[in-house]
Amino acid sequence: MPIYKMTDKSGKNIKKDGLQKYRVRINYTDALGKQHQLDRVTYGAEAAKQLEMQLIHSVKIEQPAQRMSVGQLYSEYLTAKKHEVRESTLEKTQTILSQHVVPILSDIKLDKLNIPVLENWKRNIEDKGLSIRMRKNIYGEFRAMLNYAVKMEYIQTNPLLKVGNFKAPMELHKEMLFYTPEEFHKFITAAREYCEKSEANGSLYDWNYYVFFCTAFYMGMRKGEIYALQWTDIKGDNISITKSISQKLKGEDRVTPPKNHSSVRTIEIPEPLIEVLNKHRERCMRLDGFRESQYICGGERPIRDTTVQHMNEKFSSAAAVKRIRIHDFRHSHASLLANEGINIQEVARRLGHSNVEITLKTYAHLYPRESERAIGVLNGVKL
Structure with a gap:
């Protein structure tokens, strides 16, 4: 369901009153299986997006909803969703549905999505040997797509709800990995020594990775x-x-808003990190062309995902500590605060969680001192 910019014979964009001319085209199959195409033109990008949604709605009217296939719903759903979510979120949805739903159910009509069909789909997913977390992510994306079909009145109810989510009663919860302050000290000392050697050889760039890991641990940022x-x-x-930057999308880096509204936040910098940042800024100012608008970790362009992973392995190996994921530095930050009895609301604020329940669900088990305090209070009540 694409939108095309229209050009003249010389390849020059066609405009009217300063607005680009667009062609909006919708392909669909009617209830008898016959292919159709709706083709309209308009001026301006916003008008083109609105026209696209109007044509999609007209297809809904012309095409009996119960004869729409899962594959057709998938195409429409992505078109509607791309105007509502971040690009990285849309890419995640597209990847999951295109790999785990569409290949199995593409030609199935919505009115044929009954319990036997969906149970068979679940068995197909089970046979892939995916983690329970991944299976639940797949279920969540599929459920959201069928909820869209309900909203659009293509179906009356979501049949996937009757089948239920994936369950793994015998699967043990994976232990959360994080660095203790002592382990992080060993890790970051190894990182600093590596960067000092690089600087002695004439390169300041590796300090960007040192600053990245310091920031991840002291700030708990994504x-x-x-x-x-x-x-x-x-x-x-x-x-x-x-803001946030995604490097996993096709093409250039994407600067987007943070994950949710609560992720937009201002948080205090601990003194050790202030010292690290001040020294790093002094190093950066020694380089030609320094500007305040440059990225703290990278300069003109942020440091790369793959190299951050590589440095993580290098520093943990040199420090002789366990290797944790990049996201586990965020867990390390939260774990440190939790074990020191910091109020869960403050932990949630620093992490940018949308609600305290998310923080509790993830980190409640890291509050052992609270249980000690509770039993101490009860022990003090004498009979």
Whole structure:
């Protein structure tokens, strides 16, 4: 269901009153299996998007909803969703549905999505040997797509709800990995020594990775949020987190808003990290062309995902500590605060969680001292 810019014979864009001319085309199959195409033109990008949605709605009217296939619903759903979510979120949805739903159910009509068909789909997913977390992600994306079909009145109810989510009663919960302060000290010491050797050989660039890991541990930020940090985001002893960068999309880096509304936040910088940032800024200012708008970790362009992973392995190996994922540095931050009895609301604020329930669900088991305090209070009540 594409939108095309229209050009003249010389290849020059056609415009009217300063607005680009667009052709909007919708392909669909009617209830008898016959192919159709709706083709309209309009001026302006926003008008083209609105026209596209109007044509999709007209297809809904012309085509009996119960004869729509899962594959057709998938195409329409992605078109509608792309105007509502971040590009990285859309890519995740597209990847999951195109790999785990469409290949199995593409030609199935919506009115044929009964319990036997969906149970068979679940068995297909089970046979792939995926983790329970991944299976539940697949179920969630499929459920959301069918909820869209209900909203559009293509079907009356979501049949996937009757089947239920994937369950793994015998699968043990994986232990959360994180660095203790002692382990992080060993890791970051190895990182600093590596960067000092690089600087002695004439390169300052590796300090970007040292600063990245310091920021991840002391601030608990998501890696995309760290990539997007610019020197202008530091105001005194605070960092303002207002954007994120995704490197996994096709093409160039994408600067997007953070994960949710609560992820836009201003948080205080601990003194050790202030010292790290000040020294890093001094190093960067020694380079030609320094500007405040440059990225803190990288300069003109943020450091790369793959190299961050490589440095993580290198530093953990040199420090003789376990290797954790990049996201586990965020867990390390939260775990440290939780074990020191910091209020769960403050942990949630620093992490940028949308609600405290998310923080509790993830980190409640890291509050052992709270249970000790509770039993101490009860022990003090004498009979």
